[in-house]
Amino acid sequence: MNISILLLILALIGVSSYVLGKRRAMALAGGRPSSMHSRSGYHGSYVLIWALIPSALILAAWLIISPIIVNSAVHESFPDDIKAQPEAQQSLTYGMVVSIARGLTQVSPQEYDALKADPATARAVLASKGVAIAGDPQPFMIESAEKLNNMSAVSRIAMVFVVLATAIAGAFRALRGLAPRFRARNKVEKVILGALVLASSIAILTTIGIVMSMLTEATQFFRMVPAHQFFFGTVWDPRFAAAGSTDSSGQFGLIPLLAGTLYIGFVAMLVAVPVGLFSAIYMAEYASPRLRSIAKPLLEVLAGIPTIVYGFFALTTVGPFLRDISAQINGLATGDYASFIQAQSVITAGFVMGIMLIPYVSSLSDDIITAVPRSLRDGSLGLGATRSETVKKVILPAALPGIVGAILMTASRAIGETMIVVLAAGVAARLQLNPFEPMTTVTVKIVSQLTGDLEFTSPQTLVAFALGITLFAITLCLNIYALYIVRKYREQYE
Known part of the structure; x- marks a missing residue:
């Protein structure tokens, strides 16, 4: 049957x-x-x-x-x-x-x-x-x-x-x-309670399973490559070994990948946070209901665009535009029309990623600002404050914990992005501060190390799990710190 x-x-x-x-x-x-x-x-x-x-x-x-x-x-x-x-x-x-x-x-x-x-x-x-x-x-x-x-x-x-x-x-x-x-009601409610507990435990159990699976493979990697060489190394050169080989030759320095991840994420946040937050303030406090009903859905459409499309946009439009405009600027200044911004660079990836992240900041912040009690607005305006003063000194402080959470969620999204970085920033693991040069991120190297018909027996493939558990630990630390900030500021308004 x-x-x-x-x-x-x-x-x-x-x-x-x-x-x-x-x-x-x-x-x-x-x-x-x-x-x-x-x-x-x-x-x-x-x-x-x-x-x-x-x-x-x-x-x-x-x-x-x-x-x-x-x-x-x-x-x-x-x-x-x-x-x-x-x-x-x-x-x-x-x-x-x-x-x-x-x-x-x-x-x-x-x-x-x-x-x-x-x-x-x-x-x-x-x-x-x-x-x-x-x-x-x-x-x-x-x-x-x-x-x-x-x-x-x-x-x-x-x-x-x-x-x-x-x-x-x-x-x-x-x-x-x-x-x-x-007492049928008591029996049924006990079953429902058990189902709710089971459902709430799925996320925790899933997280534990993911962490344990990564830890198991990462432990094998650290048996082949010393931890200090991985965490403090400044050169990334894995040198893929032959199939079935356990040769650990190569350099697995995390620093260039971590620097690229934070650098590109920082540039993306510089674009996304101001634009997204200001648009949320405008739509929540200044825009008419008609304009809000049109602008907010159009802004949130950006969140539904696949990241690979953003990557193509960066590769074919933003990157060449920045390269050409830099060549024109350099030519007008020095007479040499050589471009000082490469098509694949930190600023290209960060700018396009920031555009992708604007809906996350805007939508979440808008919901948080709208949820601030109306009485706070009316009280501030009744005391003679202007609308801009009310927003700056009353609404934003009251909504700060939620806005911090929205920014944290956006930062996590930026750290985990892969396709935009592959197409807009390249795959070169470099340690440098010039935003006009290419760099790469941890997620890109996780994909590249696991691409192909490979066995999980060599450090060249097992390093992907070490990168994954490191990225997880960084995100967890950010979440803990953000939770501390949220609780600290929330106490002032409860």
Whole structure:
């Protein structure tokens, strides 16, 4: 049975359980809701929970565990010479078995006999069924594929029986436990509370999983390359090793990448924060409702443009424009029309990234400024302050914690940007202060180190995880510091 059909049947059982639960609760109460501890809807929800949650948990566990057991059994059926091969070769063999198993579901009994008779014929028959495999299927592959199909079919039938039986048994168990004074509401609310706790824990568990996965690989990198060479090195030259090599030759200095990340992010914030904040102040305090209803959606359209489009814009328009205008300025000043701004440079990437970040600062700051109580504005204006004085001395201080949070979110967005930097600032890891020269960032090098058919056994690839965990730590420190600032200023207005 298809999983979608099984889920549909479970949904029908759940709806039926809810209706039966409501009706049974009303029948036990003699049609008098006042004699019941909980409303009939809670009784129905209680029965629905017992019908769906245990069966859904069993279904999820079955879908995870069953393939592991089946795959292990199929691997055990391989001949000893196949088991002695490297893991990569065994994976290739198992992939062929899976493809053959998919083709066996389409062959007739006569064709099945031909499959076992001749490998070349078997390959032709499978190809006629739309199944392409790398080589001629061996007899043990046909047997393993048949075993895979049989075990999968048995597992599927058993899963359907157990899941449906659990759903029905859970519904009957809950129906038998209903009574007029049964505290169904308390039971249902406990389940809802557990679901809310689980949902709120997903973000924390996801963060922990990401950090642990990066730490595991980063630890292997630091076993090959000393930490002080990575954190305090001023030269980035990884020198990719051959596949399968663990050669640690090369220089993995973080300083040039970190400097490029902070430099480009700083230039972007210089563009985004003033423009975004001033536009938010204008739309929140000065613009008419009609103008606000038009300008704000148009400004937020910028946030929906893919970053690769911004990268093309920087590469084809902003970069050449800055290069040409610098050549004209240099020519007028010295007579030499050589450009002192390269098309790919820090200022190009920072300017375009700042344009991309304007909607984040503007929209978030606008919402924060608008949320400042009206009484603060009226009180300031009533004391004789002008509108600009009210904005400067009342509204902005009151909204400062939220604005700091908006700027922090924007800074995190700038630090994590990749595509604009690749196209507008280049990939050269350089340590310099000239904003008219190219630099690169940590995120760009993470992508470049993981690009291609590489194994995670050499420092040239494992360094990407060290870069990732370093970037995570920097962002975490920024968040902690911003939280401290927000709390410090918020105390003045509570």
